[in-house]
Amino acid sequence: MKMNPWTLSVLLLLAGPLGADPDWHVEYPDSFCVVEGSTATIPCSFTHPAGHRVERVVWCTNQVFCNDITSTPNVYDSNVRADSRFQYLEDLVGNCTLKIIKTVKQDAATYLFRFETNYDNWAGRKGVVVNVTDGEVVKVRSSVTDHVVKEGGQVTLTCTSACSFHQLDVHWYRNGHALSETGPALHLSGLSNDDAGNYTCSLDSSGRNTSAPWCLVVVEDEGFHRSVHLKVAVVKGVVLAVLLLLLAGVVFAKWFSNKTKRI
Template sequence: MKMNPWTLSVLLLLAGPLGADPGWHVEYPDSFCVVEGSTATIPCSFTHPAGLRVERVVWCPNHKFCSGTTPNVYDSSNVRADSRFLYLGDRVRNCTLKIIKTVKQDAATYRFRFETNGNKYNKYTGRKGVRVNVTNGEVVKVRSSVTDNVVKEGGQVTLTCTSACSFHQLDVHWYRNGHVLSETGPALHLSYLTNDDAGDYTCSLDSSWQKTSAPWSLVVVEDEEKSGWRVTVSVVSVLLAVILLLAGLVFAKRRHAQKKASEVIQKQEVDRKQEAVGASDEVSYATVHFKPSSSRSAPGPEHETVYSEVVR
């Protein structure tokens, strides 16, 4: 049976590349919803037979083939500046697409198409597509893995940003007491809690705070066992300090007494030396002044005679 070229082209597009090679494939989720004003990421991957090189990739809304002049949101051969649709993939296996600050008009079924080198039939579109729903009335909430807001010090808690819309692949920002946290994503894991972790936690679906949850308050309390242990340690520390202080006083008093005794001994030694010096001086003096003279002789007759003559 003969078939005109136009009919053959349509069948090839519907069936994929010539021969329906299973190596041609595009994988993405069936659908998910996005809160208006938030940023969403459509995960996507693709494969093709070995030996081919991808030359063009295209994302388009609401079209089964993304072929020809079909309106698209991304075309690697004609990249538009300042587009809210950011291609995060490559030309090897990754075809992920990011939608920034979604609007109502972004609700659509998106499909990915890639074209390779070789003949004109070496191209493929993931016809299943992924349905993106955009909603705007959901209340964003913070849910906790614990039953109440009180957690013991050293414990852990997981906070989840929830809404009627799934947050799969959504950009979620977290805040504590109004200050932005470095963690992002639908879940916030807090472990080894301290009093510094206490406060009001909120989540937002965009950095403008247009879709922000009500605050969820976390209270961190001391563990009684750890608190009792700290009290015991404190008491022991105080007792040790008192013992060290008393020992220091006793040691200082003993040193003072030893110093006084040493001073007394030194003074007594000096006194003994001074007494010894004085006694030596007295002995020398007596020897000099009271020693009898061996050259003295008795008066002779001549002296007596002269004396008698003078008396007359």
């Protein structure tokens, strides 16, 4: 079967990406939103053929294949000391996550990941478009409509902004004091008066992007207290019953011992 050169060229062009080795792959989101001054983590994963050993990993910006360091230096290169604000969090096996610390306006760019093995190299073709925004109003939203929650109840507070927070570092504070919990959602359960106060969230530890306070008021729940008192009464009753049984056992043992001596 004969085929004209033009048709053959088109088929070869199409066969390139379609026939590419599926073992070579880089996966990350198409775009990413970051609030200026915050710390963000770009998720990334990669695969390569079995038997290959990764020897170098590179993250670059605004390049096609991450190999033109003369025009734009790489933000991370496992073989070269790079900007400490860009940290490679994972490994040389399959996770290529990149962390950007205290982002600035100049960090807005298209980020691309490239890795080299002992046989070949591969780069993620599309890249991640990172947008850096400023002036975002960070807010605390609540799972309850009112600020008042009964003792023993629960509430979930969420730190929100125009950017997606699934990969942003979020810090939580109560009355200005940092909490150990981090992440976009703060879950509070079994509430007591100690949990009451003003809650704020921030996108970084410096408090530059901090929300307005959300006030939580915890009120006494009579039903809750009746339940607690009932449980305490039951426990006291059980303890008393056990003590009476022990006392009765001691008395019986002493009586039986005396009776035996008389016989």
